[in-house]
Amino acid sequence: MTQGTRLVVDAVTMRFGGLTAVDGVSFTAEPGDITAVIGPNGAGKTTLFNCITGFYRASSGRIMLGETALHRLPGHRIALAGVARTFQNIRLFGGMTCLENLLVAQHRRLMAASWFGIGAVLGLSRYPAAEREAVERARAWLEATDLLDRADDAAGSLPYGAQRRLEIARAMCTGPRLLCLDEPAAGLNPRESAALSQLVRAIRDGTAAGADPCSVLLIEHDMGVVMGISDKIVVLDHGARIAMGTPAEIRADPNVIAAYLGEDEPA
Amino acid sequence: MNGAALKDATLCAAVAAVLFVPVVGLRTAPGPTGPLRIEPHFGIVAVLVGLVLLGRLAIIAWQARRRPTAAETPRRVARVMARSGRYVAPALLALAVLLPFLPGTGRYELDLGILVLTYVMLGWGLNIVVGLAGLLDLGYVAFYAVGAYAYALLAQEFGLSFWVCLPLSGLIAGMWGVLLGFPVLRLRGDYLAIVTLGFGEIIRIVLLNWTNLTNGPNGIGGIPRPSFFGLPFSSGGEPGSFAHFFGIEPSPVQRVIFLYYLILALALLTNWVSIRLRRQPLGRAWEALREDEIAARALGINVRNTKLTAFALGATFGGFAGAFFATRQGFISPESFTFSESAIILAIVVLGGLGSQLGIAISALVMIGGFELFRGLDEWRMLVFGMAMVVIMVVKPRGLVGDRTPTIALGTRKAIGGGLVGQGQG
Numbered sequence: 001m002t003q004g005t006r007l008v009v010d011a012v013t014m015r016f017g018g019l020t021a022v023d024g025v026s027f028t029a030e031p032g033d034i035t036a037v038i039g040p041n042g043a044g045k046t047t048l049f050n051c052i053t054g055f056y057r058a059s060s061g062r063i064m065l066g067e068t069a070l071h072r073l074p075g076h077r078i079a080l081a082g083v084a085r086t087f088q089n090i091r092l093f094g095g096m097t098c099l100e101n102l103l104v105a106q107h108r109r110l111m112a113a114s115w116f117g118i119g120a121v122l123g124l125s126r127y128p129a130a131e132r133e134a135v136e137r138a139r140a141w142l143e144a145t146d147l148l149d150r151a152d153d154a155a156g157s158l159p160y161g162a163q164r165r166l167e168i169a170r171a172m173c174t175g176p177r178l179l180c181l182d183e184p185a186a187g188l189n190p191r192e193s194a195a196l197s198q199l200v201r202a203i204r205d206g207t208a209a210g211a212d213p214c215s216v217l218l219i220e221h222d223m224g225v226v227m228g229i230s231d232k233i234v235v236l237d238h239g240a241r242i243a244m245g246t247p248a249e250i251r252a253d254p255n256v257i258a259a260y261l262g263e264d265e266p267a
Numbered sequence: 268m269n270g271a272a273l274k275d276a277t278l279c280a281a282v283a284a285v286l287f288v289p290v291v292g293l294r295t296a297p298g299p300t301g302p303l304r305i306e307p308h309f310g311i312v313a314v315l316v317g318l319v320l321l322g323r324l325a326i327i328a329w330q331a332r333r334r335p336t337a338a339e340t341p342r343r344v345a346r347v348m349a350r351s352g353r354y355v356a357p358a359l360l361a362l363a364v365l366l367p368f369l370p371g372t373g374r375y376e377l378d379l380g381i382l383v384l385t386y387v388m389l390g391w392g393l394n395i396v397v398g399l400a401g402l403l404d405l406g407y408v409a410f411y412a413v414g415a416y417a418y419a420l421l422a423q424e425f426g427l428s429f430w431v432c433l434p435l436s437g438l439i440a441g442m443w444g445v446l447l448g449f450p451v452l453r454l455r456g457d458y459l460a461i462v463t464l465g466f467g468e469i470i471r472i473v474l475l476n477w478t479n480l481t482n483g484p485n486g487i488g489g490i491p492r493p494s495f496f497g498l499p500f501s502s503g504g505e506p507g508s509f510a511h512f513f514g515i516e517p518s519p520v521q522r523v524i525f526l527y528y529l530i531l532a533l534a535l536l537t538n539w540v541s542i543r544l545r546r547q548p549l550g551r552a553w554e555a556l557r558e559d560e561i562a563a564r565a566l567g568i569n570v571r572n573t574k575l576t577a578f579a580l581g582a583t584f585g586g587f588a589g590a591f592f593a594t595r596q597g598f599i600s601p602e603s604f605t606f607s608e609s610a611i612i613l614a615i616v617v618l619g620g621l622g623s624q625l626g627i628a629i630s631a632l633v634m635i636g637g638f639e640l641f642r643g644l645d646e647w648r649m650l651v652f653g654m655a656m657v658v659i660m661v662v663k664p665r666g667l668v669g670d671r672t673p674t675i676a677l678g679t680r681k682a683i684g685g686g687l688v689g690q691g692q693g
Binding site for chain 1: 554566678
């Protein structure tokens, strides 16, 4: 069992023309931790996220997951390196069933087992076993996210909260070492948020669906969720890191209160 | 019936009048002294406009009556359709296999069957690219042309047999698919459509102008006909020919029947590969790309390579169909590979329902077979044809079979309504 892998973000800067969206941000996400990135709107959280998950290439700085230099990998390789993500505006394969969504997530493993499609067309024997295994993994995640009875329904027909959970299940089906959640609680009601917190904790501890423990990196606006589950919080404002620490430290940090929590509801 | 309905119908009639006056109402005919003069036919126009007016009123009345049960009727119809739909595919397949032996099947019916099956195969091939991977390809005929010319040149220059040339033609067409796909598959949507359209034209123009190789506009004639695994079809029935070997009366129909089963086998091969691949990770990745490319990339799918496989495979089947076309015709020229061919193939796929194997087969039958059926209508044929297409698109905007069947299920497979299924942005 791997204990997760450390994510090191080292002086990452992202510029779009004259605009510096992320300015020399450094932090580490320790293995087995839930690390939250918070900050007011436009602080650069999602940009930082996109750099880590390979959607943007950082202008400068290093992003290391264990020994792997994420900032050098092309987009689709990031997932192979063990980084899975969800999206702020849900991106499911709406016309495919929940089960199919989870099988697409296991594409690489199945492709290798099917000899890149050729063997599977000819009906070679290794593929069916691999597919059965993939279906079992998908079933376990559907159960963990309470979607088992919707397995054969189109993902696009699920209610909003269920789509959020399915997206997390899909990300976890890639077998990641680091799960990046972009505002997973957005649009959820309090009961759903509480269930989500529990799910994220289970993912960190490796008690969900028989998967290995997985570090979690989280962007979230819902302070109830962030303060409740985070082991460590990184606060961004105007692209720069203004604070880092445990939830209790962050609550007491005058910079954070001035920049962000001051006007907000006390968490 | 109320004022709004009347106003709507009058508007329709006015539009019809504007359309029909120049198209139907004014005709040229040779005058008594020789030069052409315009003959008015406003009587027919009045009848047509009247028909449109009454028809529109009837539609409005029908819709008004239907509305209260609108939610229930389609579901009942859908259930009946789903139940009968299970038997449509086997019935069509049985018909296709037995056609040469059905009473009343002559040379004409067989030739028509070959034509329809060629388009079924092309439709299924393009379906991999457009229906599954969601890449709008307007130049599919280019691969058809590459396959046809590859077969013609290989067979003539090197004297290779049909069974050697067929896979080679597919391979060469697939190679061209990769060559074209490599630079252009980073484009999306409309841009991809335009580049593929251009590629289709480029291939045709190269074929037209590269006279040394392709004989230009004169085309290539005398392409070797296929043999029955080495036994040629000949009318004389001499030793070593198909008829002599099996001890039957030589007849030109034998070759046609052989060609018919050949294209049937090729089409079924296309179908089999598509159906199998759809249930494999590769096929699911194609559909995932159609649904959401960004999410697919985040899951570790190599977007470019996956698109390339779809493009290359579609091109390969286009190449097979092209080789068959060349050997059946015995003569090919760039004339056969114009943009309108691409448009017809794409229309078959869209009318049939993107991604649906059965829908595409039916729509090829309707489009190609129906077009022949209306041959008696002469110049009205295009009008009837266009109208039929419009009606299909109005009644079933997602094509004849718009639902998507899941590739795998824990319980029972439930069809997914077309509205949820993405159409891809290229």
